[in-house]
Amino acid sequence: MSADRIDGKAFAAGLRERLAAAVPPFQAKTGRVPGLAVVLVGEDPASAVYVRSKGKATIEAGMASFEHKLPADTSQADLLAVVERLNRDDAVDGILVQLPLPKQIDEQTVIAAIDPDKDVDGFHVANAGRLAVGQQGFVPCTPLGCLMLLKDKLGNLSGKEAVVIGRSNIVGKPMAQLLLGENCTVTIAHSRTADLPAVVRRADIVVAAVGRPEMVKGDWLKAGAVVIDVGINRVPGAEEGKTKLVGDVDYASAAEVASAITPVPGGVGPMTIAVLLRNTVVAAYRRAGLPAPEGL
Numbered sequence: 001m002s003a004d005r006i007d008g009k010a011f012a013a014g015l016r017e018r019l020a021a022a023v024p025p026f027q028a029k030t031g032r033v034p035g036l037a038v039v040l041v042g043e044d045p046a047s048a049v050y051v052r053s054k055g056k057a058t059i060e061a062g063m064a065s066f067e068h069k070l071p072a073d074t075s076q077a078d079l080l081a082v083v084e085r086l087n088r089d090d091a092v093d094g095i096l097v098q099l100p101l102p103k104q105i106d107e108q109t110v111i112a113a114i115d116p117d118k119d120v121d122g123f124h125v126a127n128a129g130r131l132a133v134g135q136q137g138f139v140p141c142t143p144l145g146c147l148m149l150l151k152d153k154l155g156n157l158s159g160k161e162a163v164v165i166g167r168s169n170i171v172g173k174p175m176a177q178l179l180l181g182e183n184c185t186v187t188i189a190h191s192r193t194a195d196l197p198a199v200v201r202r203a204d205i206v207v208a209a210v211g212r213p214e215m216v217k218g219d220w221l222k223a224g225a226v227v228i229d230v231g232i233n234r235v236p237g238a239e240e241g242k243t244k245l246v247g248d249v250d251y252a253s254a255a256e257v258a259s260a261i262t263p264v265p266g267g268v269g270p271m272t273i274a275v276l277l278r279n280t281v282v283a284a285y286r287r288a289g290l291p292a293p294e295g296l
């Protein structure tokens, strides 16, 4: 079998068009456009690339982008002061502090300082708790993007066996909560799981988010499984001195067994940015006391 390639890039482009269409009605009612503030501390080149692409996508959707670049030696107190200012700024609906942060800064303290109603990353404990108990809040962008792709591919997920590989607070745990909310039978596997291939072989849905290049092989999969590859690993390329991106799934062997699979790049990554904009538009509508548009 040769699996369908799930085109996250195309789905994300469609979502971004729907978001752009939700901006003018918001502006007509409030006199302003939804705003996203992104805070980058330090000069990590990969982080700088993501921050640039977030800013570009925000402006393309007709929204306001506020970028705050702080030096690598910024103190925690100074960063918290920036977050406080953004919390109070009515033009800012969403706040994203790019992770990881330099070692003098405690990430949990900074995340806890973000107004949960502007926490478009969904990293604040208030939002993790809301997701866990089924209240309205903000869901982390990567797992929400994965769920959108799965529902687009499969429709109803009820009763399916789902295996999430990875237990991080930003992907694995919220992904499992979302799948549970869709009435899947959910297993969270991780680095200490005994006989991981046997666990993965039970799954109708596999979400791989472990950060190990091409770890999941085709012979780990049940025939016809749908595979979502969250990994973005930079590895040496074919040519000397060049690098390439690969996922946590060995695409070539997995595509022989799966019914559908996301590629890397062009799968989950573009969805993460589109959902960040989605969460920002939803935050703007909620903060204005307006019902968020359908279909976002």
Ligand SMILES: Nc1nc(=O)c2c([nH]1)NC[C@@H]1CN(c3ccc(C(=O)N[C@@H](CCC(=O)O)C(=O)O)cc3)C=[N+]21
Pocket: 047, 050, 096, 097, 098, 099, 100, 121, 141, 232, 245, 264, 265, 266, 267, 268, 269, 270, 271, 272, 273
């Ligand atoms: N507070 C916070 N929130 C984040 O959401 C966050 C963060 N910090 N820190 C860094 C990671 C990384 N991240 C990505 C977003 C898009 C792509 C993406 O679009 N990737 C492209 C490839 C891009 C390339 O070529 O490098 C793709 O998969 O097709 C990747 C990675 C968000 N992050």
